[in-house]
Amino acid sequence: MPVADASEEDDALLIDYSHPSWTHETTHARVRGLSRNPVLPETLARRLLKHPAADRDAAVACRREWSDELFDIVAAHPDVRVREMLAQCHGATAEQRARMVDDPDLWVVMALVERQYIREPQPLPPWAYRKLAAQPRFKRRLRLLDPMEVSPEAVAAFADVEDDEIASWARATREPEPQPQPMTAEQARMIASGDSARQRAAIALEPDLPADVVATLAADPDPKVRTSVSMRPEFSEQQRAAIGYQVSTDDRLPTLDWVLDADDEQLQRCVSSAHPGVRRSAACNKRLTADQIATLAADDDFPVRLLLCENHDAVPTDLVVRTFLEARVVTRGRLLRHPAFVGADLTRYADSPDRNARALVVLDRRAPAELIERLSRDEEPAVRSSVAHDARLSQERLLELFEERETTAAAAANPNLPVELMAAILEAPIACVGPPEGSVPVP
Known part of the structure; x- marks a missing residue:
């Protein structure tokens, strides 16, 4: 031992x-x-x-x-x-x-x-x-x-x-930003027929574009330009589909002002749209009803669900948990402070087939010590590590986790680790080729 x-x-x-x-x-x-x-x-x-x-x-x-x-x-x-x-x-x-x-x-x-x-x-x-x-x-x-x-x-x-x-x-x-001068029809036609796809995409959502410019952009060879113009407010669902836009989960699309301002029937059309870009903006609309939130919570597009969580408090806890588990964005940690997450009963995930969901149980401060102890014996090392640092563990079990290679690091972070053992860690012999990258040794 x-x-x-x-x-x-x-x-x-x-x-x-x-x-x-x-x-x-x-x-x-x-x-x-x-x-x-x-x-x-x-x-x-x-x-x-x-x-x-x-x-x-x-x-x-x-x-x-x-x-x-x-x-x-x-x-x-x-x-x-x-x-x-x-x-x-x-x-x-x-x-x-x-x-x-x-x-x-x-x-x-x-x-x-x-x-x-x-x-x-x-x-x-x-x-x-x-x-x-x-x-x-x-x-x-x-x-x-x-x-x-x-x-x-x-x-x-x-x-x-x-x-x-x-x-x-x-x-x-x-102070409000100064409004740019309206684009003239001649300027719009010049850009729409120009060589810069970036500029063509940039004007695609401009209000009051001449119909011939909109038609030109809708047939643009660049899919990013077609995607931008396909989110214009005057299009029907059939017209959007005919444009041939392309949207992937990783695409960062602009937030559409006309969707943010929508309400009643227009907002419902946005929520029900087949266009992911329109639904993503709808998820940011503060006027969503409970039924509309439920619809978007079941959306197949991950960015829709993420934006819904980021912009609304009245979303299901399960949605926030599921979104957190799926998220690969730098801001995913904010979801752990979501009102639907904070104070929620996370013990219901203790028997989830998803090991990452089981690992979230430790964040429920009301979870009994017996459950934390049980999870410390989970078959998955990641779940055992998630609770190894928790103060609800018995010291006997903490010392057992300290001896396991997969959980020893997490156990060393436990506030109930005996001080003598903390000191022993620092005194233990260790072979190091040098200090961590980017560090400066203390004289």
């Missing part, structure tokens, strides 16, 4: 590094798992950051809270990537993160205000935004960004700073 029970006289765990379960491979996995342990004691956290096998990004991102002392130590870390992660860490307080406004690396400073896909940290205090706005290097970089790339709180704060250039940049998001 790699971990022996302590005697009554000695509370310390006895570690047997000669046991077959302690290999260079498992030690590497355990160090990586320990990097995600949210309650790693500070003394061990400092040692972890120096370990060649550590996942330093995870060590920073997963920590639940920071003492000022530990925060300042990591804020001075020589690895720029570590400091970037700290600047965006939701476990750190706003006041702690604000102390990084004078970081020597611009990318670290920008990380303080950039928007995140998954979870936003607390906004900085007002004085920090004012100090950032006074930095010439920050100002030069900020004005190159779209305000959508910056957190809403930062944009709002910059709108009130004394620097006119930054304030104007931030306030521009509140």
Whole structure:
């Protein structure tokens, strides 16, 4: 056994590094798992950051809270990537993160205000935004960004700073974009007969196009142009089908304003359309009825279902779960915070034939410990790993999972892992050819 029970006289765990379960491979996995342990004691956290096998990004991102002392130590870390992660860490307080406004690396400073896909940290205090706005290097970089790339709180704060250039940049998001001059019929005909398929596709949805231009674009040899023009509001379903459009699951199509504005019978026609592009825009319409939501929830087109989940709260939990399991987009993590998902009974997926669905049960905080224990013995290693880090596991079962090669990394991330074992992981011999790529060794 790699971990022996302590005697009554000695509370310390006895570690047997000669046991077959302690290999260079498992030690590497355990160090990586320990990097995600949210309650790693500070003394061990400092040692972890120096370990060649550590996942330093995870060590920073997963920590639940920071003492000022530990925060300042990591804020001075020589690895720029570590400091970037700290600047965006939701476990750190706003006041702690604000102390990084004078970081020597611009990318670290920008990380303080950039928007995140998954979870936003607390906004900085007002004085920090004012100090950032006074930095010439920050100002030069900020004005190159779209305000959508910056957190809403930062944009709002910059709108009130004394620097006119930054304030104007931030306030521009509140002002309507100037409307372009209407395209003349002559210009439309010139583009429609031109050599640029990109330009032809760009004008295909323009309102008030002459009928002859629409007919020309509908017969365009480029399928992207035909697909664009096929989503015009004046076409019937038969006319759309006759155009010969091509839409795949991976195609990114424009959101159609005329569909977003539709209601009543027109909206129903959009929901029932055979054109995936029209239905995708319909899924974003805020006026959908319960029946229309149900129709789109059963749509064969994955982007329709994804957009429906992203734009509506009143969707079935099963749809959100199914969409999350199918999704391969960078924003899929947002679905786990969907109102239909949060607080839902996920225990009903415990017996699902889909191992990935069974792995979601652990996210249900009301799932009983007995069920978590049962899933920890699932035939699929991925399911066992999904619960190996959960605090509801008994310590006996946790130590068993720690010994299994497939689950040892997840078990090392369990907050109930004995501190002595955490220390043993960092002390275990390990063969490393070098530090993780992109890291900078700590002197």
